[in-house]
Amino acid sequence: MLKINNLHANIEDKSILKGLNLEVKAGEVHAIMGPNGAGKSTMASVIAGKEEYEVTGGTIELNGEDISELAPEERAHNGVFLSFQYPVEIPGVSVTNFIKTAINETRKAKGLEDMPAKDMLKMIREKSELLEIDRKFLSRSLNEGFSGGEKKRNEIFQMAMLEPKLAILDETDSGLDIDALRIVANGVNKLKSKDNAVIVITHYQRLLDYIVPDFVHVLHDGKIVKTGDASLALELEAKGYDWIKQELV
């Protein structure tokens, strides 16, 4: 599904990604871990197409097509979803209105008519039940005054509505209490299928108790330096990152 080859990316002449390789197949869950400043969030933003990052080398292929030159919305239309670490507050636009616009703009890009209001409502009802979201919450302004947990749950709700092929969860666990974490993780698990893939970026192992990864990668200094199975996350939790850095020397 996703194939990243020797990816290099800068922000304002500062090199952040320095030859990143990653392959994610449909049906897989990959976890990206690593110390602060390793480039984890940059990787997520670069895959999603944030313009302030400049790709200086390498390719990002989604289902065989190089997407590294596409606008962020075109990548979204191709099935890339990024759950933001810090979702933006947009006063005056309700959650429902926003997601309707997002879905219909995506459909428009594919040459489809707007989703009939009845179907939209039904889908909203189903997905909000799945994520235990109160309907009242949906008429509030997007992320405005939301708690950390509400923001993250709202991200996963949007993911559920948009049904992406590749979902990247950037520190979705930060700011969540254990109940919210469980709800969010259950939501992700229910949405997982053999046709889509998930990349989980996290500092801590605890999210991986709920979303069990097929692969765990350690990102350090803009590159993936170690790959293992779920047990690698436990090892990192116990031992920290220093032993990996030492292995590299």
Add this chain to the structure above:
Amino acid sequence: MELKDKILSSYVAFENEVDINSDVHEIRTEALENFEKLGFPTKRLEAWKYTSLNSVLKEDYSMFPNKCTSVELADVKKYFIHDIDTYKVIFIDGKYSPFLSETTHDKIDVCLMSAAFAKPKYQPVIKKYFNKVAKQDNLTSLNTAFAKEGAYIHIPKNTEVQKPIQIINFSTCADVSTMVQPRNLIVVEENAHVQIIERHQSLTSNAVLSNVVTEIFAEKSATVDVYKIQNDDINASLVDNTYVDQKSNSVVSVHTFSFGGNITRNNLNFYQNGEHIDSILKGVTIIEGKQHVDHHTLVHHIEPNCESHQDYKGIYDERSTAVFNGKVIVEKEAQKTNAYQQNNNVLVSDKATINAKPQLEIFADDVKCSHGCTIGQLDDDALFYMQQRGIPQKEGKALLMYAFANTVLESVKIPEVKSRITKLIAKKLGVNIGFDL
């Protein structure tokens, strides 16, 4: 001939059409002398420093155009709020259009200034209110000198008017440039309530200059809501002079939506002559090209325990220019005043200009006065967030601008007006999304 001279010399012809033996005509003549003395405003005046009328005043205007083109309802229906029942006072090239209007004398008076000036039964109201709150500055004096036609609205005590009133001035002249001086008088007696929608619309590509004066009197506990829709042709300019006199416990709101025109100048003045008054002044401006919109507001807090709320949002693209000058005066007697002013501006293009100036003159010592003024760009992170969800950049920007303007829209009380404004914003921003789904 210079426009000023042309105006002065046309007064003789004007006098043939009005009753020159009336009290009103004395007021007119005095106003003409005042205009003769003051002339048109120039950039040397502080209040006109950033708005030049020079280009507009060069036109060879016809002061008293005959009704140029007959207008069919089908042609202009789109400029009405037509999905609800309303009273309508409609003018074409300064002349009343009985065909398009829907006036009333059933308990309330929604009719014409020309009738109110002429008929004896209206004289007590005219005598008490006409030209009593209007300031005698250049352009108001010019309007007063030629005050003859406009909307006359009188709402008696304890009356809640069920239908909004639309005042629309159309310009149609295809072979001459026209200058019109509409004059409106709105008197809302004690504990009465009325909603008014005002629009000036040119149907021609010829130059039009509308110099409008509206006086609004809100007696004790009256409520008046005014919505001004300014979305005119690129060759049409507007000077809107609105004066509001409020008595105790009254609430008056004026929402101004400025989406187009050549030069648009709004002089909005509130005078609080009583206690526990609330004055609400809000506006959204979205312009591009070389359009210019100037909001000059004044709230004069004269007595204690009153409030004022100002919220102006502006979005400027291309080479458009704008002014916000918000003056708040709090007199020494006006203790416990709560005056709030907010002015936020987004410059979409680096060639656009906004001159923003909050101006507070506070002589009382126990008051709450806050003001905030910002000038910025759209938030890139918010835009990326929208794009990431599949919303293209153009639509994402539009959604952000709509969200930015929403604090003004949410206080619009007539749903059909709100929905119309929302559609105008979408059209203005070139997107096909229903913001208020």
